[in-house]
Amino acid sequence: MALYDIFNISGSALTAQSTRLNVTASNLANAETVSGSPETAYRARQPVFAAELQAARGGLQAPGGQGGGGVQLRGIVESDAPVQPLYQPEHPEADADGYVYRSNVNTVEEMVNMISASRSYQNNVEVMTTSRDLLLQTLQLGQ
């Protein structure tokens, strides 16, 4: 039943999107943190999505063995954007020159990310609800 596969497919998408939401929450929470050196400053993280292998193989897959073209979470990468030095000699973390280093989180970008992730999450929940209804109707076939 192809409809059963939808639960796996949309489920993987839900996992991916909630990870994205999680990472965004972590980024937003650390947007204002400062650190004593550029190396230890917080860097924005982003999840990397990839389509699961079977989807890419397309028509070559064996009949009947049509499985999920779900979303795979490849990993989480850190942003390479430069961290911003702030001159704050009175700060306890300041280095010898009186600078602290602010995280490179772009708050606007993260807000957009958050909205996009929650919309995608909603879409997939809706897909799952619809397929569940269809399956329940199918079970009543012939009654």
Add this chain to the structure above:
Amino acid sequence: MTLSLDKALGPAADALQLHERRTQLLAENIANADTPNYKARDLDFRAAMRQAAGDGGLALNRTSAGHLTPPGSSVGNPTPQYRVPANPSLDGNTVELDQERGRFAESTVNYQASLQFLGSRFTGLINALRRE
């Protein structure tokens, strides 16, 4: 005379399977709306249905068990086609979410229609078999 259930049920059973497969593909598209380089796919329902009705041109003959099955040879697994996007995004993703959602809704309604049709075929069969 034997009763062939396949014949009695007509094309609604094939249609149901195809709608199911199409719904799955559209769900895949929606799930991968944010995946870079994902290419949206869909079924040509008309062509698949024609194939299911046995009008798909010449079929390949498999003379050995080791031969690969030609793609799209069975009713439940026709070859999906890649969509031509109107506005491809920069990351290579060709899912257009609004359209996919519309198609998903359309596909589920079609599924329900086939389901209801199949259900009424069953009711008709049961009525015909029942001794009054």
